[in-house]
Amino acid sequence: MSKEYFSYWSDGDSFPKTKSWNESRDCCSWDGVTCDLLNGHVIGLDLSSSLLCGSIHPNSSLFQLHHLQTLNLYNNLFNYSSIPHSIGQLTNLRHLNLSHSHFGGKIPTENSYLSNLVLLDLSVYGLQLDERTFETMLHNFTNLEVLALSLGDISSLIPVSIHPNSSLFQLHHLHTLNLDNNYFYPSSIPNGIGRLRNLRHLKLSGFDGKIPTEISYLSNLVSLDLSYSYKFLQLDEITFEAMLHNFTNLEILSLWYVNISSPIPVNISSSLRYVDLAHTNLRGVLTESFFLVPNLESLKLSGNDLLKGVFPKIHRSNTLLMELDISSTGISGELPDSIGTFRLTNNSLSGPLPSNQSMLQKLTELNLSYNSLNGTIPSWVFSLPLLSSVSLQHNRFRGLADEVIKTNPTLKELHLSNNHLSGSFPQSLVNLTNLETLGISSNNITIDEGHLPQFRYYNLQYLDLKFNFLQGSLPLSICNMRKLILLDLSHNYFSDSVPHCLGIMASLTVLNLRKNNFTGSLPPLCAQSTSLSTIVVNGNRFEGPVPVSLLKCDRLEVLDVGNNVINDTFPAWLGTLQELQVLILKSNKFHGPISTCQTKFCFPKLRIFDLSHNDFSGSLPAKVFGNFKAMIKLDGEDTGNIKYMESMSNLPFVRSYEDSVSLVIKGQDIELERISTITTTIDLSNNHFEGVIPKTLKDLSSLWLLNLSHNNLIGHIPMELGQLNTLEALDLSWNRLTGKIPQELTRMNFLAVFNLSQNHLIGPIPHGLQFNTFENDSYGGNLDLCGPPLSKQCGTSDSSHVPQPLESEEDEGETYFFSGFTWESIVIGYSFGLVVGTVMWSLMFKYRKPKWFVEFFDGLMPHKRRRPKKRAQRRRT
Missing domain, CATH: 3.80.10.10 (Ribonuclease Inhibitor)
Known part of the structure; x- marks a missing residue:
């Protein structure tokens, strides 16, 4: 594995300590190795942040270091391999740190053999811990002083219970306990926590229920963090007051998102330096006593909208307060003159x-x-x-x-x-050369003299100029922004071509050029970089093919090139991008059939597939549909919680960026400002697809929207579509479908938009559930459909009659013209034609001049040809 990939997620201080190990025969001089000065035994091995990759072999020489007392493998990449069972051979270990090292699987039982441990840190997200190993370890670790088990959500794999009589509460030497982000079962904090009287640092999250009163017995606590429990954790007023009264040594108190629901305390400990009571449902009036705590440096009370009052005028001589956040509260007042960080948002x-x-x-x-x-x-x-x-x-x-x-050389974020x-x-503004973040979107900023000034932002990572009135071409100085991570220029009036340097920016993650007037070909994105996760160029005038350089965008999640004039065949090679979730090619000049990619896993995560308003032809790609694994609801999948696409970046300004998408729902373009994980859509409308609707679509059981309208599809509507029980919109209008509407479609309980109009369907319209809510316009133009909601009664005509197919796509005038053909007009026309035909037939045989008859009509229509199809007018989104 390359160092470049490792540096993508590791910290900047990582370096390969083992690289120098072969340069000297004396192992005691190697980086990270500590030896006993008396006998030369290796007693310490610190390989933290050493760019280690792969797995540790059970017979590794590491486990022959029987005198080893300290082993630190923090922040490495062991590819989610298992912790070797041989770890139990290191019985002299006193300090074991495997945190953030990307191990996987179960924590081995042999870990419990390390009875001399004083420090154990297994904070590795995804490690599994069974209850037997948990209790055995804690029973044997009688000398343990530091225990950190931040494993993530393990409840769905192996439930672990912490009972009041657990061995955990017999660790009387324990002074630091971190069970952050775990989810034990039962998930309430046990009463036994009060027996750990020597605790100085306690961090618990992921628990719920009521915080036991016994927690107030921990009078030696220096830091207490119960934050981020999504308000499932309850703290009653009595326990809250007891904690504040007894914790005389407490310096750090974080109860963020704990539901306290009590008046804000009047007095707090004078030892407190950091207090976070944000989003705790506190109420009452904030008094001056909070600001007079002598050592208080940071106070966060945001999100408590029942707090009120006016904070007093505080002078520098009276407080050390450097950070104050009272956003989204009822507290007001003038800016204090001594604060280092001041947040008063949404007030x-x-x-x-x-x-x-x-x-x-x-x-x-x-x-x-x-x-x-x-x-x-x-x-x-x-x-x-x-x-x-x-x-x-x-x-x-x-x-x-x-x-x-x-x-201002110190200003970095604006x-x-x-x-x-x-x-x-x-x-x-361009003279603020040290800026790393610049956001001035959604204003009325224009450009003087037709172009932006030359940028001098050599350190800029985030540039957001969307929704302004900027025009002209982009300055080439944008190529100097080598550190740029997010560039959003959408909804402006920029024109001309895009500098090709955007394709070689090593850090660029989000590129949004939506709704401008850019021309020329798309730049060779990812030509020398693979960091892009979002590319949106919808609503410009880009032409030419899709750049093949996108093959290197192996982190790409969103590709939206809709509403341009791109002329290309279907880029099946995009299926090799394993992270791609959104592919929008709508309203361009794509043509030809939908070919399949040649890889084993093709489009495995794709959830939005929009090829509408193009010139695609051929049959619907049943094989391609079979690759859409993300549209298949897997067994045990949690559909109760709606999640939204978000950036994988750790930078807050990139994580705050939300991908959006425009979908056609009920004939109108609807822009979804956020893309949820349940938004699974296929839109192939307004093309020239032929053949039948594949039955394999039934396998896409999580599909939300399916639009195949305005094509040349024939055959019956597959009854298997009734298995799409999460489908909310189905549009098969303006095709040549025949036969009856399958009764099985009534099983689609969530169907809200349904359109079968302008086909050749026959027979009665099914009834039941959602079908009882659809109006006439869902069925118009099918001459032999009958029954409610249509006025035509079943049994009044020959239901076996199938009209001749019409052109699938006509211009607006033709659409109106054909829409006027009802069964009554056809009967009248048929009768009139019968009379005229009889008269002409009699004349032909009376005067015996069929040649004259043929020549007469040939003279009237000498150049009759079939009218070519017209493309439906596209609507720019």
Whole structure:
């Protein structure tokens, strides 16, 4: 495995310590090796962050180091291989750290042989722990002082119970316990936790139920973290007060998302330095006592909308408070003059910012987003000497003058999106050369002299300019942004070609150019980089083929090239991209049949497949449908929770980016701002597909939308489609389908949009469940359908009659013309034709001049030919 791949997820301090091991015969001089100075035995092995890959062989020489006391393999990549059972041979181990090392499988029982352990850290997400091994380990580890078992959700594999009499609560030397992100069964915190009187550091999450009162007995705690339990963890008012009273040594208290539902305490421990009570349902008035805690450096109370009050004017001499977050509360007040980080978002603040804040010399972060602040942004926002982050998005600020923006070498993040900023893109803005994040989307920014100024953002990682009035060509200086991770220029008026350097940006993860006027061919994306996960160029004028360089985008999840003039055959080779979930080729000039890729696993994660409004032809690709494994509901799949696509990046500004998609639902383009994992759609409408509807579509049991309208499909509607019990929209209109509507389709309980109009279907319309809700327009243009909701009664005509096929796609006038043909008009036309035909037949035989008859009509229609098909007018989305 390459070092490049390893560095993608490891920290920047990783380096191969074992690389130098062959350079000296004295192993005690090797990196990471510690020896006993008296006898030369190896007693310590620290290979943390050493770029180790693969697995450890059970007969490895590692397990011959019988004097080993410390083994640290933190932050390596062991490919989810098992922890070798031979680990039990290292009986002298006192410190064992395998955290974040990507082991997998069960924790071996032999681990319990290490009875001398003082520190055990097995914080590896996905490791499995059975109850027998859990209890055996804890029973033998009588000297244990530090225990960390952050394994992730193991409840679905091997349920582990922690009872009040568990061996865990007999570890009287334990001073640090971390059961973060586990899910034991039962998942409540046992009462026995109060017996661990020597605990100094306790971190529990993933538990639910009521926090036991016994937790307040842990009077030696220095840090307590019960956060992020999604409000399933309850803390009653009595226990909360007892904790604050008894924890006289507590410095760190984090109860984020614990449901406390009590008044905010009046007094808190003077030892506290960090307090996080965000989203805890606290209520009441915030008093001055909170701000007078002598050692308090950080206070987070956001998300408690029942808190109110005005925080007092605090002077630097009275507090060490450097971080204050009271967002989404009812607390208000003036900006304090001593805070280093100030967050007051979503608090309904209004009016302009003060013009002078000369006292905010210690401010490093200012976040006043999601309020109703207006006026112009004062110059002091850009001139404070320590300021590194400014977030003023979602307000009503207007104007962004050049003279306001000051060159500030410390400023790294600037968020001004969703305001009323107008005017030309400020030239002085490009002088903030140390910016890493710049977001000014959803404003009214224009471009002076027809082009953007030359960018000087050599450190920029995030650039969001969407929803403005920017125009002209992109400056070539964008190629200097070598660190760019997210580039969103969508919904502007940019034109000309896109610089090809976008294809060689090593870090670029999200590229969104939707709704502009770019022309030329698509740049060779992923030509020298494989980091792109989202490519959206929908709604431009790109032409030519799909660049084959996309084959290297092995992390690509979303590819949307819809609404351009791309001329190509179906790019079946995209099926080799194993992470691809969204493929949109709609409204282009794609043509030819849908070919299959030659790999074993083709489009395995694809969930949105939109080829509509093109010139594709041939039969529907049954084999391709069979590859869509992500559209097949697997046994045991959890469908109760709706999740949304999100970036795999660890950077918060990239994770906040949400992929969107436009789908045709009920004949209208609907833009979904987020793509959920249940949005599984196939849209092949407005093409020239022929043949029958494949029965294999029934296997795509999680399909949500299926649109095959405006094609030349023939044959019966497969009754197997009734097995698509999650389908909500089905459109088979404007084809040449024959036969009856299968009764089996009534099994589709979630069907909300249904259109079979303009086909040649016959017989009664089925009834039951969702079918009782569909109106006439679901069936119009089928001359021999009968029964409700149609006015035609069954049994009034020959139901075996099948009309001659019409052209599948006509222009708007033809559509209107053919829609006027009802069964009444056909009967009248037939009668009139019968009379005329009889008269002409009599004349022919009376005067015996059939040659004259033929020549007469040949003269009237000398150039009769079949009318060619017209393409349906495309609608740009």
